[in-house]
Structures are given as C-alpha cells and as structure tokens.
Amino acid sequence: MSSVALLLALVAVGAASGMLAGLLGVGGGVLLVPFLVLAVGMSQHEAEATSLLVVLPTAIVASLTLWRRGVGDLPDALAMGVVGAAGAAAGALVALSLPGAALRTVFAVFVGLVGVRLVRDGLRTAAMGE
Amino acid sequence: MVPLLVLWARFGQREAHAASLGAIIPISAAGVLTYGVAGEVRIGHAVALALGAVLGAQVGARALARASERSLKLAFGGFLVLVAVLMVVTG
Numbered sequence: 001m002s003s004v005a006l007l008l009a010l011v012a013v014g015a016a017s018g019m020l021a022g023l024l025g026v027g028g029g030v031l032l033v034p035f036l037v038l039a040v041g042m043s044q045h046e047a048e049a050t051s052l053l054v055v056l057p058t059a060i061v062a063s064l065t066l067w068r069r070g071v072g073d074l075p076d077a078l079a080m081g082v083v084g085a086a087g088a089a090a091g092a093l094v095a096l097s098l099p100g101a102a103l104r105t106v107f108a109v110f111v112g113l114v115g116v117r118l119v120r121d122g123l124r125t126a127a128m129g130e
Numbered sequence: 131m132v133p134l135l136v137l138w139a140r141f142g143q144r145e146a147h148a149a150s151l152g153a154i155i156p157i158s159a160a161g162v163l164t165y166g167v168a169g170e171v172r173i174g175h176a177v178a179l180a181l182g183a184v185l186g187a188q189v190g191a192r193a194l195a196r197a198s199e200r201s202l203k204l205a206f207g208g209f210l211v212l213v214a215v216l217m218v219v220t221g
Binding site for chain 2: 012015020021030051061069073080084111
C-alpha cells in the first residue's frame with residue numbers, strides 16, 4: 001500500500017470504528033485490532049496498543065457528545081471505569097493463567113449467547129409494538 | 131460491559147451504551163500508559179485512525195442519542211453475534 005493509500009485507509013477505518021463505538025458504546029478496538037494485524041501487518045501487541053490510543057479520544061468525544069445531549073451520567077461512568085481498570089488488571093491475571101484457545105472459546109460462546117438474547121429481546125419488543 | 135449493565139443492572143440500552151463509553155476513558159488511558167511504557171504504540175498510525183474516529187464518534191453518538199431502545203438492542207445483539215462468529219472462524 002502506498003503511503004497516501006495507507007493514510008486514507010487509516011482515516012476511513014478510524015471513521016467506521018468511531019461510528020460503531022459511538023452508537024454501540026464499545027471502544028472500537030474490535031474493528032481496529034483485526035484491521036491493524038491483517039491489513040497493516042502489525043504484531044498483535046502493537047495493534048492492541050495502537051488501538052487503545054485511538055479508543056481513548058473516541059470515547060472522550062463520544063461521551064462529550066452524549067453529555068451535551070443529556071444522555072447518561074458521565075461522572076458516574078468515569079467512576080465505574082476507574083473501578084473497571086482495577087478489575088481489568090485482575091481479569092488479565094486470570095486470563096493469563098488459562099490456555100488461549102480455551103479462553104477464546106469461552107468468550108465467544110458467552111458473547112454469542114448474550115447477542116442472541118439481546119436480539120430476541122429486541123424482536124419481542126418489536127412484536128409488542130412498543 | 132454493556133450486556134452486564136442491561137441484563138444484570140437493568141440499565142436501559144441507551145444509558146448502558148453511554149455509561150460504557152464513559153468508563154472506557156479511564157480504562158483505555160491506563161492501557162495506553164502501560165503499552166506506551168513498553169514502547170508498543172505506533173503513534174503515526176494512531177493519529178491517522180483517531181482523526182477519522184473522532185469524527186465518526188460524533189456521528190455515532192448523535193445516532194445513539196436518537197435511536198430507539200429496540201433498534202439499539204437489535205444492533206448491539208447482532209454485533210455481538212457477529213463478533214462471536216468471527217472469533218470462532220478466525221481462531
């Protein structure tokens with residue numbers, strides 16, 4: 001990829017991940033990390049580190065946008081995040097002690113079941129006409 | 131985080147997305163510092179991605195502020211199912 005094409009691709013993928021993040025309340029790393037590893041050729045560690053530096057301003061801008069529209073409670077959310085950061089460290093230690101493939105399978109099944117449940121809830125709400 | 135807030139703490143879908151975004155700020159800041167110390171962050175790539183991402187984030191967050199509870203549940207649930215399938219397929 002030429003450097004101009006790479007730059008355009010990065011901005012475009014960044015925009016897509018930002019939209020997804022703002023709408024779904026996720027960081028966007030789920031889109032950024034595979035792109036950086038598979039298309040840009042970064043190592044897994046570099047990709048995760050780089051995606052976090054994108055996720056930080058994305059979350060700040062999305063949170064401020066929502067705050068101005070009166071959605072959610074930003075101070076509460078920040079406090080939850082500080083507690084979450086401690087939990088993340090503890091979780092990482094547990095994860096490190098598990099074999100990678102097992103952890104991945106457990107996580108995929110969990111995410112899949114939650115997703116199916118949310119879609120079912122959404123469809124049920126639709127059927128009732130809300 | 132969003133599923134826990136919705137299914138366990140009984141948050142509305144929209145409030146859960148907003149709370150999750152706020153909580154990601156300190157969490158990602160801690161992660162960036164850790165990786166930054168280890169020298170793994172590719173700053174140039176991150177700046178280009180972030181340029182697009184901060185624009186996209188405003189579009190996404192505005193859509194979140196307007197979207198119905200139902201369409202958010204469907205969008206987020208569909209997103210999770212897709213992630214699960216991708217994890218299994220690429221694993």
